[in-house]
Amino acid sequence: MNNSGEKISIFEFMLLIVLFEIGTAIVVIRGAEAKQNAWLAVIIATMFGIMLFSMYFKSFLWKEGSLYEILIACFGNKLGKVFSSVYTVYFIYLASRGLRDFTEMLVSVVLPQTPIEFSSILFMAVSAYTLYLGFEVFSRTTVIFAPYIFVLLGAVALFLWVNKSIDITNLQPVLAEGITPVLKAVFPDLLTFPFGELIVFTVIMPQVLNVKKGFRHILFAVYTSGLIITVTIILNVSVLSESGYLRANFPLLSSAREISIANFLERLDAFVVFIIMLGVFTKVSIFLYCALKGLEAIYQQPYRYFAFPIGMLSAAFSVLIAFSLNEHLKEGLAIIPYYLNIPLQIGLPMLVFVILLYKSKRGEGTKNEKNDKNVQKDRSKGSEASS
Secondary structure (H helix, E strand, O other): OOOOOOOEOHHHHHHHHHHHHHHHHOOOOOOHHHHHHHHHHHHHHHHHHHHHHHHHHHHHHHHOOOHHHHHHHHHOHHHHHHHHHHHHHHHHHHHHHHHHHHHHHHHHHHOOOOOHHHHHHHHHHHHHHHHHHOHHHHHHHHHHHHHHHHHHHHHHHHHHHHOOOOOHHHHOOOOOOOOHHHHHHHHHHHHHOOHHHHHHHHOOHHHEOOHHHHHHHHHHHHHHHHHHHHHHHHHHHHHHHHHHHHHOOOHHHHHHOOOEEOOOEEOOHHHHHHHHHHHHHHHHHHHHHHHHHHHHHHHOOOHHHHHHHHHHHHHHHHHHOOOOHHHHHHHHHHHHHHHHHHHHHHHHHHHHHHHHHHHHHOOOOOHHHHHHHHHHHHHHHHHHHHO
16 A cells, blocks of 8 residues: 555545636536537536546555556556556646646637746646645645635636626527537547546545545535536626637636626736636646656656656647647547546456456455454454353
């Protein structure tokens, strides 16, 4: 089991999950194939996401180690390190994609004259420095961020309601084309992003205090994040209509621009950018941290040694992975889900789950199960001696 001295509480872990899930999911358009029924697709995807995370959690309980330790235990030292390297590169790539989502919005809305390279390097430098100080420092930072995100999201929704920009009829008709478009939006798009990305938390689980007793709380965090994404999509479609939602590159930002109260309270772009910045910072930093832990597992060196080099590498990748926003979005919808997300979020974890299930059936249970058996034997011996 991971012996790292950095520990976080269940509450901090729950906040990390919620902020991670909504981090980039509220930036770009989600569930486009379902059109005005995108909110329904997110609800279905949340249910499947809870099932997927339950599989991750069960695998962790059987082996009591991080993702990298579980891979080595299942496939041996050599092949396990190969898979660990694959996940390390995968997490670096996902950090780069999350960063690109944010910097594209930043340079198109707030800083149009600023090179995207500068924004990427500066953002990753802050993230790398925070992780260099330690994961506990990063976790406490998210606890400070969380209230701002929730309050500002609520404020945007309230202002849109006061402004009478919300038209619920834009959500109709419901399932006019049947359930098929909704299911197409669920798999693989919404299931793998953002819910399949929860596999990254199997790296962090060993550092959570009393994580085994907090399973229901963790599932509640996944459900809460799905609910927030659902409400955000309902808000965007209600304000922008179906056609406006599908045309918008950054729907939440477009919705916030509709706010105009008494010709005084308007142009709240800064609110939305601040919300998204905090969420993306959490998500990118978690991906980066888990990639660093992969390098630590492979090279047996403290992860802090790799923080700045890998952070700068991720910043460079965020610029190089696509030449334009359209190409970036196309990769995320047509290529990444099928060739990376499905194999690494569903395929390989399911294989690990089956292997650990087989080993548990053969009596190779968890350390706690063995300890419980030993305790029962000792008690039975004690009772026999006393009698």
